[in-house]
Amino acid sequence: MTAAPPPTHSSGRQRDAARTRAEILDVATEEFARLGYTGARVDVIAARIHTTKRMIYYYFGGKEQLFTAVLERAYAVIRQQEQGLDVGHLDPVAAIRRLAELTFDHHEEHPDFIRLVSIENIHEAEHIIGSATLSELSSPAIEVIGRILEEGRAQGVFTADVDAVDLHAMISSFCFFRVANRHTFGALFGRDLTAADRRQHYRTMLGDMVLAYLTGDTARER
Amino acid sequence: MTAAPPPTHSSGRQRDAARTRAEILDVATEEFARLGYTGARVDVIAARIHTTKRMIYYYFGGKEQLFTAVLERAYAVIRQQEQGLDVGHLDPVAAIRRLAELTFDHHEEHPDFIRLVSIENIHEAEHIIGSATLSELSSPAIEVIGRILEEGRAQGVFTADVDAVDLHAMISSFCFFRVANRHTFGALFGRDLTAADRRQHYRTMLGDMVLAYLTGDTARER
DNA sequence: CAATTAACTAACTAGTACGTTACTTGCCCC
DNA sequence: GGGGCAAGTAACGTACTAGTTAGTTAATTG
Numbered sequence: 126m127t128a129a130p131p132p133t134h135s136s137g138r139q140r141d142a143a144r145t146r147a148e149i150l151d152v153a154t155e156e157f158a159r160l161g162y163t164g165a166r167v168d169v170i171a172a173r174i175h176t177t178k179r180m181i182y183y184y185f186g187g188k189e190q191l192f193t194a195v196l197e198r199a200y201a202v203i204r205q206q207e208q209g210l211d212v213g214h215l216d217p218v219a220a221i222r223r224l225a226e227l228t229f230d231h232h233e234e235h236p237d238f239i240r241l242v243s244i245e246n247i248h249e250a251e252h253i254i255g256s257a258t259l260s261e262l263s264s265p266a267i268e269v270i271g272r273i274l275e276e277g278r279a280q281g282v283f284t285a286d287v288d289a290v291d292l293h294a295m296i297s298s299f300c301f302f303r304v305a306n307r308h309t310f311g312a313l314f315g316r317d318l319t320a321a322d323r324r325q326h327y328r329t330m331l332g333d334m335v336l337a338y339l340t341g342d343t344a345r346e347r
Numbered sequence: 348m349t350a351a352p353p354p355t356h357s358s359g360r361q362r363d364a365a366r367t368r369a370e371i372l373d374v375a376t377e378e379f380a381r382l383g384y385t386g387a388r389v390d391v392i393a394a395r396i397h398t399t400k401r402m403i404y405y406y407f408g409g410k411e412q413l414f415t416a417v418l419e420r421a422y423a424v425i426r427q428q429e430q431g432l433d434v435g436h437l438d439p440v441a442a443i444r445r446l447a448e449l450t451f452d453h454h455e456e457h458p459d460f461i462r463l464v465s466i467e468n469i470h471e472a473e474h475i476i477g478s479a480t481l482s483e484l485s486s487p488a489i490e491v492i493g494r495i496l497e498e499g500r501a502q503g504v505f506t507a508d509v510d511a512v513d514l515h516a517m518i519s520s521f522c523f524f525r526v527a528n529r530h531t532f533g534a535l536f537g538r539d540l541t542a543a544d545r546r547q548h549y550r551t552m553l554g555d556m557v558l559a560y561l562t563g564d565t566a567r568e569r
Numbered sequence: 570c571a572a573t574t575a576a577c578t579a580a581c582t583a584g585t586a587c588g589t590t591a592c593t594t595g596c597c598c599c
Numbered sequence: 600g601g602g603g604c605a606a607g608t609a610a611c612g613t614a615c616t617a618g619t620t621a622g623t624t625a626a627t628t629g
């Protein structure tokens with residue numbers, strides 16, 4: 126019955142496994158970041174790059190594994206960036222400020238990553254825990270902070286009783302909150318924490334805060 | 348054909364609108380906090396309190412409005428708590444430390460609230476923006492911080508150039524991050540930010556940090 | 570160049586999810 | 600004590616959604 130002639134497939138994808146895989150990962154990152162794990166739709170991810178859902182199952186196994194792959198790549202990016210950070214030539218005070226600023230900038234530049242971290246925390250980090258790549262590797266940033274902290278204490282400029290992991294938490298807190306919670310904070314307090322014209326203010330504020338803590342005479346206030 | 352006799356409905360709910368409404372709100376808070384907006388299931392919320400989905404539509408109109416109602420109540424709780432905070436009798440330094448500790452404690456005690464805030468930020472605060480109750484009222488905490496800040500500056504103990512809203516952001520950052528991101532942080536750095544035996548350490552750290560910032564000679568580090 | 574396999578497509582399945590319709594039951598007040 | 604209405608129930612409908620099955624097309628290689 127005059128079935129439609131089979132499509133020529135001329136509009137089909139080029140056969141390029143690497144590209145298809147990479148494209149899936151790219152749009153999956155966007156979709157998961159935008160809509161959350163449950164909110165993201167496998168069909169939509171496929172449609173956006175003009176492939177089919179089947180390819181996602183072909184390359185990643187399933188929605189869950191795709192999300193894990195997205196996280197793995199997102200974390201690989203910061204680790205790589207952290208690996209390249211070079212503050213060894215600076216004195217401890219300048220080094221900490223520089224490190225804080227780099228952390229600040231990274232958060233500013235990767236709002237999607239921040240959203241993925243929020244989402245993964247809603248899921249109690251189950252994907253990170255289930256990923257050998259993620260749960261085994263540790264962060265280069267901690268090593269760097271540890272060395273600066275040691276040097277600063279040896280020189281007598283850092284007096285606070287804090288270790289590298291906790292200091293990293295302190296720095297990340299501010300950077301993370303500012304980006305992750307900008308919507309509710311803006312709606313409730315009428316202040317856009319990510320407004321371009323206040324960026325430098327917050328960047329300086331972070332450095333001031335961390336250094337005041339590290340170098341301050343904490344006994345003073347108690 | 349011998350249809351089962353109609354259920355006696357003896358096991359039906361008491362007719363108590365207020366209780367039904369309140370119960371829906373309670374379990375909806377739990378479910379939304381646990382699974383996110385998209386992840387939570389209207390049927391499950393109804394089933395958990397032995398009512399039917401229809402009641403949710405009866406009292407709230409829909410899933411979206413239910414989530415908004417959940418947020419409204421959650422924020423009402425902190426506002427009420429903030430209203431009751433009494434630090435007027437303390438000197439500025441002690442008042443800020445006390446305020447930071449109260450914020451810290453509130454975050455510690457209400458992890459569900461923290462999750463709801465994370466979730467609402469994923470949704471770009473659309474429910475808060477759409478709620479007159481939430482977007483119009485402002486936080487009592489800001490007023491309190493403003494007054495302490497003024498007093499501290501008048502006395503010459505606070506030197507930092509910061510306003511109440513930004514200081515609130517700084518304090519909240521640390522409290523929020525510690526609870527909200529404990530899963531990914533724990534998985535990546537092997538440190539439980541919410542471990543009971545480190546609670547006091549972080550509580551003190553927060554106060555030290557904020558006060559060092561406020562009272563410190565910021566010119567020193569630059 | 571033929572056999573093999575990697576890459577890709579379409580259609581389907583089974584289960585799920587929100588929201589609605591139609592109906593029943595108990596309470597309150599005149 | 601009965602009319603009226605608030606409170607509650609059950610079952611349905613439509614749309615969606617993760618994952619699967621079965622088959623096709625292009626590249627590679629012996």
